[in-house]
Amino acid sequence: MSNTPVTSAQPSPKIDTRLWSTKARNLSPYVPGEQPKHDHLCKLNTNENPYPPSPKVGQAVEAILTNGADALRLYPDPESDGLREALANLHHEHGIDASNVFVGNGSDEVLALVFACFFMKERPLLAPDISYSFYPVYAETFGVHMVKIPLSDDFSIDSDAYRQPCCGIIIANPNAPTGLLLGLDAIRKLASEHPNAVVVIDEAYIDFATDSDESKQGNSPSAVALVKEFDNLVVTQTFSKSRSLAGLRVGMAFADASLIEALTRMKNSFNSYPLDRLAQAGAMASVQDEAYFAKVCQQVITLRETLASELAKLGFEVLPSQANFVFAKVPTTLLDGDAEAVALALREQGIIVRHFAKPRIDEYLRISVGTSEQLKRLIEALKVLV
């Protein structure tokens, strides 16, 4: 959910594409974000969690390595039943059981299967014009006609703008890179206004969001609560952000059992065993450590608010983020408001943030929430530039 978009990546003339399919020739693949191989960089560019995963994750993986890792010689459970049960239990209050849960190799794989199952249709798919840059890549991969619906001037999603014929809608919530949250009422409206379309809410960052309705404080704004209400709603989530497990590649979808069945059939027509034994065990252990999870999310939320207020003090216009990053407009006092120049100048000081050279957002920087030490280092570096 965090990486570099590629505007066009036609094969360079040097590459011999003689034996490629037309499909392969016409791809404009997603290029994964920079993962520097040395450690001293202050890495605030791909929205990873600054805290480690639950200690129970390591213990669960270690347990498999007893007996000389003998268990690894056997195939894993292809349907990850234990993990799906554990995820269902998390949402028991909303009537979710394992038949409502699908898991995959990161939410990216889950999203790819969602496109194949629900959006390969004649009518178009609707998505915000500014959102996760893998969506248009999937659309091309699966021959899906995607229509981009502009965000409002304040970058919020205008759910009325989606009232048009479509096979589906996909919205990242909180959206990326803006960090803005769409409320459950708007999602309920989208799902009920499009009974014959599949509405996908991509909740990669939802665990860092808090409900804005004070009467519901403490409740999650996740649309998983609506899954039993709407048979056309798919909610995707990931272990990469709030569970500090980007390195383990686990994502999931919650939906009506008939939609989960489609995803399962598509998976088994492509790759039957996407989750290895270590990933299944580690992910299960993470789910079972609710206290650690709640603590880390709260720590990130607290640091996000500190980061937002420190940036505001420096003159940044900071969007009200509900994610583990902030999206902020560079003030003119800082290198004449040239966001790209600021990103480059920070890089020279060993700090990586994300700049998007795209219309409407090219004056902004997306900055992941790091540790408090990283936050201090960032703010000091920015002060040097003023």
Add this chain to the structure above:
Amino acid sequence: MSNTPVTSAQPSPKIDTRLWSTKARNLSPYVPGEQPKHDHLCKLNTNENPYPPSPKVGQAVEAILTNGADALRLYPDPESDGLREALANLHHEHGIDASNVFVGNGSDEVLALVFACFFMKERPLLAPDISYSFYPVYAETFGVHMVKIPLSDDFSIDSDAYRQPCCGIIIANPNAPTGLLLGLDAIRKLASEHPNAVVVIDEAYIDFATDSDESKQGNSPSAVALVKEFDNLVVTQTFSKSRSLAGLRVGMAFADASLIEALTRMKNSFNSYPLDRLAQAGAMASVQDEAYFAKVCQQVITLRETLASELAKLGFEVLPSQANFVFAKVPTTLLDGDAEAVALALREQGIIVRHFAKPRIDEYLRISVGTSEQLKRLIEALKVLV
């Protein structure tokens, strides 16, 4: 490479497919083989290795878990550069470098991407009529027209029968479930006779094969040796069999850099990070322990020969296997030669083997090479049935 084919799996009438794409509705997915969840069964049905992986695999995974698994919070290397380098080094003598290596989430994922990149074309794909049952599933998933070329009466592959217009050829070598090996001369002929088609040799079981040409004894019969000779040759392999890592999900392809580029682009249009950090580290450690690998392969080969001769003593007609399983025709002295009945009777004794209810091979059983204890248990159980 080892599991249950499904002849047809149309959605049952109970499932609401209203919101599914036509693609999803028309799938006949592969159904992964039985993975019983209790341990006391003698599991000889999915060609897993009876020996554990190299001890270095567990050590490499453990090393990541130091510091409380903190490394797992970061995304893995999307292109698995370290693992690809290690695999290239294994085949340095054949001029292979990392640009000739692709890795994926099991060879199943690699094969899926191969179908999308090289077989989505107007001309048909050619494959043996009796082979890995995922091939026709991929063909349906990607809309590939697959023409089945009958095996000879002795189940061998007649390479002359492939001399017809096609976009590609895919052959499992050794073939499954027969275990028979096609020699490098025949593969060279296929690749040179079809310069405008992609020839895929799926070598899931190649590490258990020994060259039949005595002058080359000790050499591997792997077609990786031909990759630098033919720009239209793709050789796929897996860590699931010879490296005892079915539970870790790692597979690879060796080919000309232009074909590897197509696979990489297709991967990055579908799922950028298919190999998690633990899988990359474990697989690299396995590759680096060449002595252990050679020892385990030799042990399996020795046990395979013992299994074949014990079965022959009981009257089975055993095909000359070059894999980690044997394919054997049940003698009439054993439940009137009813292979399915023998499989069921063995199951009642806690031993699982594979029977295929398919034309030409329904009188055969496919039996994985187990430990010497499992071998004894199988032979005792068969003697009871005589």
